Amino acid sequence: MMEYFHKLYDEHEKAKVRFVGFVTETTRYDFGIVYTNQFFGKPLVVCMQTGRSTLLDSKDLADIEYIQSAFRIQDEQQASDLIEFFKTAIPHIPFEPQYE
Template structure:
């Protein structure tokens, strides 16, 4: 039975970093998956809520996006999170995944 057209099925050994930290107001626990998929953007998973997104340094300038994706009400908390990711995520060149 051919119900689905497979788009990709990749196997890859990846580097995963787990990091927990606190700010003045909040505790965070993240898993960061570094992969060659998704144009080289790391997959960032909030271990507390299960929310995830692909992030690169350019995304960190958009505080509204961080607030929306991680459901953060306070702008200061989102700014703190952006600062953490700016120091943590590598400035990776855009991957040539579809060459």
């Protein structure tokens, strides 16, 4: 029953999607990256192995603890490896706050 819901948005968009799998010395990774205009232009990154997802931008890549938390990675080297990959896959978008 939709009468109990107040729709905030309902957008349709043709988005660019990239699927990438790669290995480091210790780990295999499989990600889906959805490049969209939604979410302030932050790509939606989905780990295809665990289903964990997050919105990432270039500023998020400076925070190793955020990457560890988002993908539940204990090992700092694994998180560093991911950050190095994401630096090539996540575009730099100047952030402009929507709310002040």
